[in-house]
Amino acid sequence: MDFPAIWYGIAFLCGGLLTLSFVPLIHKRAVRLATRHIMASAPASTADIRAERDRSRAQVAAAIRHLEISLGKLKTKCTSQAAELARQVAEIHGLETELKRRASQPVEARRQAAEIHRLEAELKKRTSQSAELARQAPDMQRLEAALQKCASQSVEIGHQAAEIHRLEAELKKRAALISVLRVRREAEHAVT
Numbered sequence: 001m002d003f004p005a006i007w008y009g010i011a012f013l014c015g016g017l018l019t020l021s022f023v024p025l026i027h028k029r030a031v032r033l034a035t036r037h038i039m040a041s042a043p044a045s046t047a048d049i050r051a052e053r054d055r056s057r058a059q060v061a062a063a064i065r066h067l068e069i070s071l072g073k074l075k076t077k078c079t080s081q082a083a084e085l086a087r088q089v090a091e092i093h094g095l096e097t098e099l100k101r102r103a104s105q106p107v108e109a110r111r112q113a114a115e116i117h118r119l120e121a122e123l124k125k126r127t128s129q130s131a132e133l134a135r136q137a138p139d140m141q142r143l144e145a146a147l148q149k150c151a152s153q154s155v156e157i158g159h160q161a162a163e164i165h166r167l168e169a170e171l172k173k174r175a176a177l178i179s180v181l182r183v184r185r186e187a188e189h190a191v192t
Contacts, residue, residue, distance in 0.1 A: 028188065035181050038174050046168055053164050060157055064150045071143045081136065088126045095119050 099119050102112045 024188075028185070031181055031185060035178060038178060046171065049164050049168060053161055056157055056160065060150065060153055064147070064154070067143065067147050067150055071147060074139060074143055078136070085130055088129060092123055092126050095123060 099116055102115065
């Protein structure tokens with residue numbers, strides 16, 4: 001007979017029996033770790049999820065309202081500036097008419113030359129003010145683009161709400177799995 005082969009076989013069987021005796025302990029440890037992992041990865045509660053979602057909505061709503069107020073102020077400002085621009089254009093036309101009238105009078109030429117220079121300086125000043133008003137028009141377009149961006153963020157919040165609902169369903173499923181694992185663990189404790 002081949003005694004070393006028999007000894008190897010007996011050693012192998014003993015090792016298998018020892019391994020089988022440790023399997024329940026390893027399984028219990030794995031179940032415990034899996035339960036901890038599931039509990040740690042799950043959100044605290046559905047109330048916390050809803051509160052976070054409501055907070056996000058409130059922040060976006062406040063940002064949108066702030067932009068709407070800013071847009072309203074800018075529209076009012078642009079309207080008043082447009083009225084001021086129209087008034088200044090009318091005044092410029094009046095000054096140009098006065099300048100032409102005074103230039104045609106040769107009697108007071110010297111005195112009016114100084115007045116003409118003053119009126120030309122005033123005309124240049126008003127022209128630069130008109131250019132400044134025209135330059136501020138893109139600010140209003142930028143705010144309208146920001147308002148559209150907020151609207152797209154509102155759509156994104158809708159997507160996030162759908163994700164929250166999906167996570168709530170996942171939470172319920174995990175809670176059911178935890179309940180099943182607890183029942184198994186209690187059953188295993190009852191057996192041992």
